[in-house]
Amino acid sequence: MSVSTVRGAHAADPTPGLEAHDLSRAFGDVRALDHVDLVVPRGGVTALVGPNGCGKTSLMLVLASLLSPDTGHVRVLGVDPAKDPRGVRRLLGWMPDGFGTFEALTVREVLRTMAGAHGLGAGAARPRVEELLHTLRLDPLADRPARVLSRGQKQRLGLAQAMVHSPQVLVLDEPASGLDPRSRLELRDTVRALAAGGVTVLVSSHILDELEEMCDRAVVMDAGRVVASHDLTAAPALLRWRVGSLDVEALRAVLAARGIEATDVPSPDGDWGRRGALDVDVADEADAHALLRLLVDHDVPVFTFGPATTGGRLEAMYLSATREERS
Amino acid sequence: MSGDRGRLRERPTSGAPDAPTTRSGRSPAQSWAAIRLVAGLELRQRIRTSRWYLVLAVWVIAVYGVVLLGWFATSESTSDERGVVLYSMTTFVVLGFGLLVVPALTATSINGDRDRGVLATLQVTQLGPAELVLGKLLAAWALAGLFLLVAAPVYVFTLVTGAVGPLRALGALLVLAVCLAVFCAVGLACSAWTARTVSSVVLTYLAVAGLGLVTVILFGLLLPRTAVETDRQVWTMTDDQGQRCVLQTQRREDLHTERVWWLLAPNPFVVVADAAPALPANENQTAFDPLQAISTGVRLARIGPAEGALDECWSELPVLREGEAVEDATRVAQAGPVWPLGLGALVLLGVGSTAVAIRRTRTPVHRLPRDVRIA
């Protein structure tokens, strides 16, 4: 099957790559997942972000047919892991966060074993393993025991393990942790190439800049719930702009007169005097320009004016989504 | 990676685009291949990581050390007697040391894999829980078989000297192999049942020691409680008419062992001893055969106290009572073998343990052991 037919297929086929409906799972009194609803369209890369302990790994375990939810259900390309775990496992590759590996085996043996475990015969497994060793730059390590691999090398082996049966859905739990800059770029390229081939990828990470370059969509979780979901390819709805002024009260007065909402930016230690900064939500860059004109027209002593976060849009989105949750 | 985009793109199309919605079955051939894969993985892991050759060396020294002791102890005996003693000792040593070594092969098999984070990696493949568990069991059993193989030359020796028939030697090996498999299965069940490897090791040893020791201790403790006072006919020596053996009625306590004998039945030592076919009746045969002694003891325990008169003259001379006391040998023959029951119980335990291990490795998991993360 060629790339175009795959794309055609998923364009016509409404079955999402991954879905979760009303998913809840508690561990004792910890609600790891709290009525999660999620649809990941087929093809493309979706980021799963959220603070530590918000339930990302738990969600991925349910998707990977390892953990069963207390309520709700998930579907992987329409297959329910509760009913047909083998069917799901054929379609899905899972890369755990901080996994171990078969330490006494060499890298090549690990991959061959995993290929065998997925039911690939020796004839199909050998070329596939060599190909993966090559694409993930593991060939110089192929005959070394997995025990001696560095953390980043182990991560690459983990990705190769997840991909060994050429799954149509990949669930990657913090694949970039421990990777050097070059390997990160390569990971991004690998993931993008897979997505271009019609693979649905769900990837969690805390390094938002990187996800932004890799992902088409982002889902933000907090305290076991999905709190935001954004299309990163579309224009953002709101941007958070930070305005610093030598006279914060004058700034506040002008904004209040226009009914523009602003939030205080806590000042760092030390005496700021009358100086201060406020965050303002703007629709787009043109809106920001209008705001600056307004402030200048009213002689507000502005000394900084720019996006509130040094990071990208994903970071802004993440911060605003999780901040709303906190308050 | 970047240079290989094209190759990656062609790949991910192997599965059917219209996702299968039925439960995917496995053919026996596929399952067998999967079990072999897991067993091969286990064996390679174990042989490369652990100091198994040290354990094996210690094993060889232990088995042959005992054999050597037996050899010297029987230096005065005929080769037949020597053969019988060596055969019995080897069987006991293999079983006794097997009880110590073999549970360790599987006692951390499943929770250890979970700790190292490799269990989930296998569980998300096509391998089913039964294939995983049976593969691990097969690998452990193969290693246990290696221990058994070490002892095989002694059996060959006893065969060659003609002390022990081929049926007896083979029977002992077979029953030993089954016992070792049961120990492996118990270890697997414990490692699947408890999350911490320390607990599962302790649990496994408790279970195996329970079979080997606690059954005997319990039997011993319960034995006095089976005592019943009755009037018995007893042959005793009387002094008045010059050392004669006479029949008297005395009040006696009978131990009704038939009420508690079953405690001994699943004891692996009893099973092995009782399963070994009896030595041919031979007047010249005077060697003490512990296997036969145990077997006789258990069979007698099973039928309880003798009905007829008791013989307490302890006289070697032919006395008047001849023909009246029931011979032990006939009673043993009437009792019939105990080992099919014991072996049955052990096999049941093994199968049950395997079933528990399979149930506990099934995914998706509903109930996790406390404070266990899957990944």
Ligand SMILES: Nc1ncnc2c1ncn2[C@@H]1O[C@H](COP(=O)(O)OP(=O)(O)OP(=O)(O)O)[C@@H](O)[C@H]1O
């Ligand atoms: N097996 C378990 N037993 C008890 N609590 C658990 C278990 N697994 C997860 N939790 C709890 O559930 C919550 C969600 O955990 P999860 O691992 O899904 O978080 P996460 O989003 O992946 O975090 P991180 O970003 O740090 O990886 C946490 O509070 C965690 O402590």
Ligand SMILES: [Mg+2]
């Ligand atoms: Mg996590």
